[in-house]
Amino acid sequence: MSADDRDLYFHDDFFYAERDLSLLSGEMPSGAAIGTLQPLSPIMSFDDYLKLDAFDPGELASPELVADGAVNSTNNLTPSTGCGGGTSPASPRSSVPSSSTEAAGEEDTSRRKKDHLKQEKEEIEKDQKLQSKADNDKSKTLSKPKKRGEKRRREPRFAFMTKSEVDHLEDGYRWRKYGQKAVKNSPFPRCLYCTDLHQISYYRCTSQTCLVKKTVERSSQDPAIVVTTYEGKHTHHSPAPARGSTQSLASPPTASTSFCHHHHLMHQPNLQCFLQSPLQGFQFSGCDLLQDILPSFTQKTQP
DNA sequence: CGCATTTGACCGGCGC
């Protein structure tokens, strides 16, 4: 990335941390964390945040606020504050609590209530599941012993946005990819000029006792931005180092990048006024073009 | 050889 590119994305008043950079992607020459969610302390880095013992999304904010797009209430896009203007509030390391994934959720309160009610039941089921899983261990003798009927537990989630060339950012923990899907949630379900789908990757912490999951997707606004959504809480203190190197943690830039050249070319110039607010989500400054291109983001409704 | 990734199939929730 060139200096010009940096200028393109980072305004004077938009804070980004080089430290996060190096942490998040060792091989990234000049990539930058465009913003990391910072619910606790504006000083704490992405890395610190993740490793924090007290790291508990459920405690960072009430479930109402954190769980499943709850932040939506504060995720309204404020129409603009002038490009450079920067009213980028407060916390420098601003974040996008409710990224495309979250925002798209748009779960209503009833649904969250449901989830809440189910939570206890599901937790029991989950424990049982884990138990049986441990029992079965490697002896998966049965072809499909998995009981799929059980409902999933919805952990509080939160998202980080990071400008990175790699999809999977190194956060100190080991992750195992267990799925990848093309999502339609994106404002660009399909590129106008090609048929590439906006894809999302699903990762799980490799620690057997840790149930933390995360999803990684390219920002719908800027393919150069990686939106990482964490779900759950690490139950272990020492993140296991990647085997060998960071290779297992960070896939090559081209490995599973979901954006197409068109996106990249088309939208980059429009993101120069891209701002973030920790509590208010995105802020677009004088980016009419961007709003035209991202109607679903600037407004909830999509044509 | 062991672990990670890929990828198609499958499942469940939700909206219409």
Next chain:
DNA sequence: GCGCCGGTCAAATGCG
């Protein structure tokens, strides 16, 4: 009730 879609599983494959 049906279809869509997000999320997960698991066999196949790749890689160190």
